[in-house]
Amino acid sequence: MRLIHPFHPRCGEDFEFLERLNSWRGDVVLVLDEQGRRCSFPVEWTDMAPADVFVEEAGGVCPFRTEDLVRLADLVAGLRDGVGGIAP
Structure with missing residues (x-):
């Protein structure tokens, strides 16, 4: 492993x-x-x-996972809307 x-x-x-x-x-x-x-x-x-399809397609150039980028986008949207929390 x-x-x-x-x-x-x-x-x-x-x-x-x-x-x-x-x-x-x-x-x-x-x-x-x-x-x-x-x-x-x-x-x-x-x-x-299992490999993250986005990371594979990025050819090792992007160290981020799709799941993490989506959570970051949700966090930024929440901050913009004045919510400011991270959903579990």
């Missing part, structure tokens, strides 16, 4: 896959690092998550 989150300091590293779990935070991947220590990452930070 490879960590692919572009802002994580261990991005690009390979880990030994142990299992995929559903935790309070959502789907996570349990792995072993090179020292044999167990650690976990959100599935969407790994190459086990």
Whole structure:
């Protein structure tokens, strides 16, 4: 399993896959690092998550996911309308 989150300091590293779990935070991947220590990452930070079509089409030029851009647009619209909150 490879960590692919572009802002994580261990991005690009390979880990030994142990299992995929559903935790309070959502789907996570349990792995072993090179020292044999167990650690976990959100599935969407790994190459086990389905690829975001927008990011693929951008050819690696855009680090943002469609979902995140939509939330940002909603936040800006809310601020413009005087609402100012982020919907869950």
